[in-house]
Amino acid sequence: MNYLQQSFSVKFEYRVFFTDMLFDVSNPVLNDFLVSSQVEGEMRKIMFVVDANVALHHPGLLDQVKLYFLEYQAVTVIDDVLIIPGGEIAKNEPSYYTRIVDAVNDYGIDRHSYIAAIGGGSILDLVGFAAAVSHRGIKHIRIPTTVLSQNDSGVGVKNSVNYKNKKNFLGSFAPPVAVFNDYHFLTTLNDRDWRSGISEAIKVALIKDRVFFEWIEQHATALVKRDKLAMQYLIRRCAEMHMNHISSGDPFESGSSRPLDFGHWSAHKLEQLTNFEVTHGEAVAMGIALDSLYSCLSGRLAEADYERIVILLQTLGFAIFHPMMQVEAANSPIVTGLQEFQEHLGGQLTIMLLKDLGVGEEVHEIDKNLLIQAANKLRNR
Amino acid sequence: MNYLQQSFSVKFEYRVFFTDMLFDVSNPVLNDFLVSSQVEGEMRKIMFVVDANVALHHPGLLDQVKLYFLEYQAVTVIDDVLIIPGGEIAKNEPSYYTRIVDAVNDYGIDRHSYIAAIGGGSILDLVGFAAAVSHRGIKHIRIPTTVLSQNDSGVGVKNSVNYKNKKNFLGSFAPPVAVFNDYHFLTTLNDRDWRSGISEAIKVALIKDRVFFEWIEQHATALVKRDKLAMQYLIRRCAEMHMNHISSGDPFESGSSRPLDFGHWSAHKLEQLTNFEVTHGEAVAMGIALDSLYSCLSGRLAEADYERIVILLQTLGFAIFHPMMQVEAANSPIVTGLQEFQEHLGGQLTIMLLKDLGVGEEVHEIDKNLLIQAANKLRNR
Numbered sequence: 153m154n155y156l157q158q159s160f161s162v163k164f165e166y167r168v169f170f171t172d173m174l175f176d177v178s179n180p181v182l183n184d185f186l187v188s189s190q191v192e193g194e195m196r197k198i199m200f201v202v203d204a205n206v207a208l209h210h211p212g213l214l215d216q217v218k219l220y221f222l223e224y225q226a227v228t229v230i231d232d233v234l235i236i237p238g239g240e241i242a243k244n245e246p247s248y249y250t251r252i253v254d255a256v257n258d259y260g261i262d263r264h265s266y267i268a269a270i271g272g273g274s275i276l277d278l279v280g281f282a283a284a285v286s287h288r289g290i291k292h293i294r295i296p297t298t299v300l301s302q303n304d305s306g307v308g309v310k311n312s313v314n315y316k317n318k319k320n321f322l323g324s325f326a327p328p329v330a331v332f333n334d335y336h337f338l339t340t341l342n343d344r345d346w347r348s349g350i351s352e353a354i355k356v357a358l359i360k361d362r363v364f365f366e367w368i369e370q371h372a373t374a375l376v377k378r379d380k381l382a383m384q385y386l387i388r389r390c391a392e393m394h395m396n397h398i399s400s401g402d403p404f405e406s407g408s409s410r411p412l413d414f415g416h417w418s419a420h421k422l423e424q425l426t427n428f429e430v431t432h433g434e435a436v437a438m439g440i441a442l443d444s445l446y447s448c449l450s451g452r453l454a455e456a457d458y459e460r461i462v463i464l465l466q467t468l469g470f471a472i473f474h475p476m477m478q479v480e481a482a483n484s485p486i487v488t489g490l491q492e493f494q495e496h497l498g499g500q501l502t503i504m505l506l507k508d509l510g511v512g513e514e515v516h517e518i519d520k521n522l523l524i525q526a527a528n529k530l531r532n533r
Numbered sequence: 534m535n536y537l538q539q540s541f542s543v544k545f546e547y548r549v550f551f552t553d554m555l556f557d558v559s560n561p562v563l564n565d566f567l568v569s570s571q572v573e574g575e576m577r578k579i580m581f582v583v584d585a586n587v588a589l590h591h592p593g594l595l596d597q598v599k600l601y602f603l604e605y606q607a608v609t610v611i612d613d614v615l616i617i618p619g620g621e622i623a624k625n626e627p628s629y630y631t632r633i634v635d636a637v638n639d640y641g642i643d644r645h646s647y648i649a650a651i652g653g654g655s656i657l658d659l660v661g662f663a664a665a666v667s668h669r670g671i672k673h674i675r676i677p678t679t680v681l682s683q684n685d686s687g688v689g690v691k692n693s694v695n696y697k698n699k700k701n702f703l704g705s706f707a708p709p710v711a712v713f714n715d716y717h718f719l720t721t722l723n724d725r726d727w728r729s730g731i732s733e734a735i736k737v738a739l740i741k742d743r744v745f746f747e748w749i750e751q752h753a754t755a756l757v758k759r760d761k762l763a764m765q766y767l768i769r770r771c772a773e774m775h776m777n778h779i780s781s782g783d784p785f786e787s788g789s790s791r792p793l794d795f796g797h798w799s800a801h802k803l804e805q806l807t808n809f810e811v812t813h814g815e816a817v818a819m820g821i822a823l824d825s826l827y828s829c830l831s832g833r834l835a836e837a838d839y840e841r842i843v844i845l846l847q848t849l850g851f852a853i854f855h856p857m858m859q860v861e862a863a864n865s866p867i868v869t870g871l872q873e874f875q876e877h878l879g880g881q882l883t884i885m886l887l888k889d890l891g892v893g894e895e896v897h898e899i900d901k902n903l904l905i906q907a908a909n910k911l912r913n914r
Contacts, residue, residue: 156769157548170535193897262879263880287704289705315634324669
């Protein structure tokens with residue numbers, strides 16, 4: 153056959169920093185990063201996009217950012233900070249994407265300049281996507297402000313927006329150049345958002361690390377009481393496990409498997425069915441409960457282990473069932489989530505279940521009758 | 534410092550096939566590729582997007598595609614073939630992008646399915662971009678139908694659309710899964726489009742391979758007479774040099790340098806200034822003439838070599854100057870192209886010039902007075 157073979161590898165590297173009060177002028181972490189990335193003869197710009205919720209709860213933030221860059225001048229900061237509503241609306245409403253792309257144009261942000269996003273997962277997803285496609289990729293800095301984004305979505309390589317009510321329909325794989333996890337932002341979260349992100353840590357522990365699962369069990373009360381050291385450890389270990397998973401596996405997900413999506417097929421659908429009134433973390437907690445019980449009913453997981461999982465979720469304050477998760481027939485709304493999950497990933501249906509605490513097992517078929525049983529049992533619990 | 538280090542590499546591989554009459558049922562090349570990529574338990578879909586110009590000049594094409602997939606059933610072909618106007622309008626008009634993304638949604642094209650684009654560079658750029666961002670990346674097959682796309686843009690890793698009149702403002706680096714260069718499509722090109730793509734071969738020869746430059750000189754008359762073997766060799770060698778450049782260098786262009794863009798800073802601007810009435814290939818020919826003369830006037834290139842370049846361009850039928858290229862002052866429209874070129878790439882201004890036939894040299898400054906001289910000399914030639 154008459155052909156030319158192309159083959160090359162692209163290396164991606166970035167650091168996830170753990171800090172407190174990132175924009176305090178006595179904290180050099182961000183500036184040190186910017187200085188270390190300087191290139192002679194080049195003055196880079198940095199443009200900030202800030203989650204409106206974060207701006208609201210940290211009224212001094214914008215001034216602090218300005219002061220920071222008066223003190224440290226490794227880059228030229230763009231005066232106009234874009235404030236965008238946080239939460240799913242940021243990803244649903246195309247005008248926010250357009251606003252960022254227009255700002256890239258208006259302020260002449262080039263491919264060597266930075267766009268920094270400060271906010272929850274939705275803002276990071278939106279800004280990451282706009283940055284990834286502008287000039288085929290502007291350097292993107294993530295400053296996640298929620299437990300969920302600091303331990304999971306914010307430290308990974310994906311970004312996206314929704315389209316026609318389909319979650320993450322448009323997006324890309326585009327690693328950030330750096331992530332700064334600032335603990336201070338977590339102090340203003342309400343209890344619901346503080347708790348929300350913990351379910352992703354339980355998830356990754358359940359499929360990969362029994363020791364971490366048992367650590368969470370032992371620290372559940374401390375976490376509920378908003379203990380700083382407990383939360384810092386939980387975030388760091390969870391972020392580390394997500395990062396290791398990415399680098400050791402299939403970073404840009406060319407296969408059908410997505411083991412980290414344990415408990416997620418129903419969670420994605422539930423978020424959508426409730427118009428995102430149930431948060432991602434809350435939906436994942438219910439998804440974990442459902443798939444753990446299914447793992448148990450299908451003979452994979454011991455009942456005592458399933459009990460430990462549900463008790464941990466409940467101790468942390470998570471609901472384990474939502475009326476919209478009711479499964480009554482093969483065409484129940486939540487079950488269509490299975491198909492949508494497969495369609496988004498492509499290829500064979502691949503669902504992660506549990507064999508043991510800390511040990512996952514991928515399956516390619518779900519028994520609808522068992523699923524109905526599992527959902528009913530959870531509802532009646 | 535308190536951080537986690539992330540580091541991984543992603544491997545990209547694809548083949549560029551050279552064939553004739555790709556959709557003739559006696560030609561197994563496309564089917565062989567699809568079969569070799571099959572995964573058990575999975576039936577992939579393929580959706581075609583076709584350049585309206587190509588559909589016009591190959592009225593049997595759509596039926597032929599249908600017949601092909603009646604004969605070969607490695608994938609399920611989507612009946613609805615999208616026909617989109619070729620040329621820059623495909624990249625300028627956002628509704629074409631939306632049409633493709635909507636079709637992905639409507640026909641349930643998942644990440645393991647294919648979107649195949651048949652057309653010139655603009656259609657390939659548009660479809661490649663829509664495929665790259667849908668579900669974070671659907672497998673993209675390119676079937677380039679012009680000399681330019683077969684020897685240059687179609688075999689590379691970039692895609693894009695224009696935004697607010699800025700060429701390639703939105704796009705990504707996303708390698709195709711395969712490229713099929715079908716010579717048959719070139720037979721219906723008019724002389725202008727046949728010639729247009731040859732300038733990219735001259736460009737790559739000038740900066741990298743004197744032997745290839747001299748081969749083009751020797752075959753200039755054959756190329757003008759539309760000799761099949763000469764064109765096939767030119768395309769293959771040019772494609773090969775572009776592919777080697779990508780794999781041996783900086784595939785996703787993280788640096789400021791873009792050596793293959795010799796002659797391109799003014800070409801991009803000229804296309805835009807003429808509202809794309811001057812084709813990319815024609816603009817590159819003029820850009821080559823301008824930068825070769827500048828290389829000569831700035832003492833880098835021998836005058837005899839500059840003469841050979843201009844004579845080759847003219848023998849092939851290229852114009853070497855356009856009134857819009859006139860440079861009279863530092864703020865002449867064409868000169869603003871220098872700045873836009875820098876802004877799109879980011880970082881330091883980096884322009885490729887010539888030291889010899891087959892030897893490029895990157896510079897970071899352009900002497901505006903010499904540039905004015907060069908433009909005036911070209912105009913009066």
